[in-house]
Amino acid sequence: MRETIFIILFLLSINCVGQNRPLLWGVDDLPQSLLQNPGARIDYTRHFGFPFFSQIHLFAGSTGVTAFDIFDDSNPNVNQRVSNVMSRLTKNDFFSVNEQLEVLSFGWKMGERGYFSAGIYQELDVFAYFPHDPAILAFEGNADYIEQNFDFSDVNFTGDVLTVYHVGLNYNVDRQLTFGARFKLYSGIFNAESTNNSGVFRTEITPGGPNFYRHFIENMSVKVNTSGYASLKNKEGMTVDEAVAELLSRSFFGQNVGVGVDLGFNYKVTEQLTLSGSVQDLGIMFHQKDTENSYYYGSYQTDGLEPLFPELDNNEATIPYWDVFEEELNVNLKDETLSEPYNSWRPLKFNASLEFGSGMSFLPCDYLIHKRPRYMNVFGMLFSGVNRPKGPTYGVTAYYGRKFTENFRMRLAYGIDQFTLTKIGLMASKRFSNFNLYLAVNDILGFTNLAKANSASLQFGMQFIFKDL
Template sequence: MRKCTLLFLTLFGLVFCALGQNKQLLYDFTEIPQSLIVNPGAKTDVRWYSGIPVLSGISFQAGSSGLSVNDIFADDGIDINTKVRERAIFGMNPRDELSGTYQLELINAGFRGKNPDIFYSFGIYNEGDAIGYWFQDYAILAFEGNADRLNQRFDLGHLKTRGELMNVFHFGINKRVDNQLIVGARAKIYSSIFDFNSTKNKGYFVTTEGQNNLFASTLEADMQLRTSGIEALREAQDDGNLGSTILKRGFFGGNLGVGVDLGFTYHLNEQTVVTASLLDVGFIYHANDVKNYTLNGSATVEGIEVILPDALTDPNADFWQDLVDEIEEFVPFEDNAESYISFRPTKLNASLRYNFGEQVMSRADCDCEDLISGGNFRSKYANAVGGQLYVINRPRGPQPALTAFYLRRLGNILALKTTYTVDKFSLSNVGLGFSLQAGPVNLYLLADNLLAYRNVAASRYTSFQFGLNIISWGRN
């Protein structure tokens, strides 16, 4: 039982040391080719593009909804034990989380087919994602003990955590149906490097008055931790082969899964546009290097019972071991290698955009009227405003975010986008991004929560994205 608890707490700690997933700055920022990754039905007017390997798309996001580093370690004259108790132990609740993700593109490219209304894209990226919720009752029990909390049930369901590392191989098709509608789909193969999840725990621990001793402790548990790939990585680290093992598992040597992205762009009229996408509708089947841990059963114990004078007749009796054996008999801690399925954290994006100002002639219109059938291509506008909804499926239910944005184009050279986002991490998240087109070279940089940079330690959310691409519009 002690091993199980330590393992659960250790994995939750790994989440806190790990890297949200909302890419509101990139979404519908069509000057950037990577906007197809977050909406396969986004508008694109290029002949082809190619990301510079490893540098074409780097993104990192991390958020904490309940606590910042500054809340605990600020030099404010308050004793640190007081801050831990008031701001962490009792200041947070089981819905508070620390979560994050990173993506690193290895290959990303796209090209227009013989039918100029169809655009193909493909690539490989490495992704890590993790989330952990605050296990409040566990923290209270560890911090204050149970002696003064008779009859209080400590909820074992407060422990919810999951994390994964994988390579994603993808191929997408973007089709212009007519001058109003663009649709897109992207197929994905997931190659899992490692996975862990413990999200369906039930049970409680309670202390009551005892009959034979002063206190009686009751544990009723139905808990499970599922892992894959972790044992292989641990052994590889011991053997000095960690890098090659990660590479092998990331390229079809681990557990595999499939998924799909869907999206569209629809012009309600000349200046009003609706977009939406549904990402990572998929799963991974874990059958390789699986190790699961379970704690299932119930028991009530009243500590060590020493009955005199009978106990004196056996001076070698190990009363502590008898107690441990009794607990493990009723609440067995077991492990197994049963395969399991993990579902990806599905994400929904939707936006409404209004374009205005002078029209900016697309590079595709300059001398490539064959690029879109019938030369039927909409020009861009210098300005755009709108709103975006983002929802991600998480272990404690859907997690939404709302964004208002303004986009400004300065010809075909520079585009700027600023956002204001409200979510569970922040009510004042201001983001700014730019896309610079220097000849065929596209450079973009996007960063969130800029106001927090005045005091990074007090920030509960950070995000940035960076990339370099080569773009061609098919000029003669």
């Protein structure tokens, strides 16, 4: 039973549908690059995304373990497989899932230097650290860990489903500098989080006490906040299909709101060397409605039950040991469920890159060539990361992009992050008149065997792009 519970928890963590998207970073003829850097240089005058298909992004990753480690049938002993996995994982290993669906996207040139863009996208983001000590305690028990602390702070996770409405302005200051900003309104669909927990459980040997062991729970403080969940839980008889339908009904106008901003720039150090950077989702969510706070706190110590067997007559009842024990627990370890508002910060993302262009382009009818030269080849290095409860996750990517024709380009990338040291990515973008398609696959090696992959990422999209009015 214990191993079944562990496997279910593992699957829930890894299969909910990271943030590093180097394949579209700085691509000047794809509007999606503006979502990563509102200050990116652009090479079009209008765009309109194909509704619901202008960007579909999927990412899933885990550090320290893959699905193959759990389900490898070469070792028929499932207990041993789970033990092997748990012995490798630490409290700093994590599972990350991100999905983004662009519902609407459009933009147009404003004057000589500005470009206005706006849109709507839906995003799911799940991030969970492996709860090492509670998992060990639940799976193996405490017999082999006498005098050792089991730390409740290992319980640490966040999860969001929300819709984002955004408007942005990209402004070309001069030949060297472009900067941009994007304002975001978040509409919350569902949120769950449990961070900053504390407390320990410990078993000590007490030879002189009433029992050989004494168990301690010290300064436990564990809190789980949710919004958008209580109303689903409290509806008696609600099926899974009905719950999904209810969540979908909140897709455009959720019960809770938040605000945020993206900022970015692009600076040409020389004609061929470019420095750019951005921060995304510098924002906060205000959870005011349909909230639930489950709070567990307190301290307690026990030597266990010490049954007595006195002689009783027919009118005397036996001592209710379990009731007494349960009452002591309830007095010392509190379990409260509240409906208080709370706030949560959006996971802040940051990017910085250096690019070098070579092979100057002199394509016919290139009306922007007098404003800035264009290069067929781009060599770049991108550093990116996401702020998480225990600190940022990060990745470094080197990439090479080539524009083979005016309508076809590709990018090849090699990255290193906390999931893998061999992340190879490939992006292709093709334009048919004003209609554009792109496909970006990161961690190609992982797609050859998803069961053994620590991460996988896929982006796909289509839009209409215009280069003149």
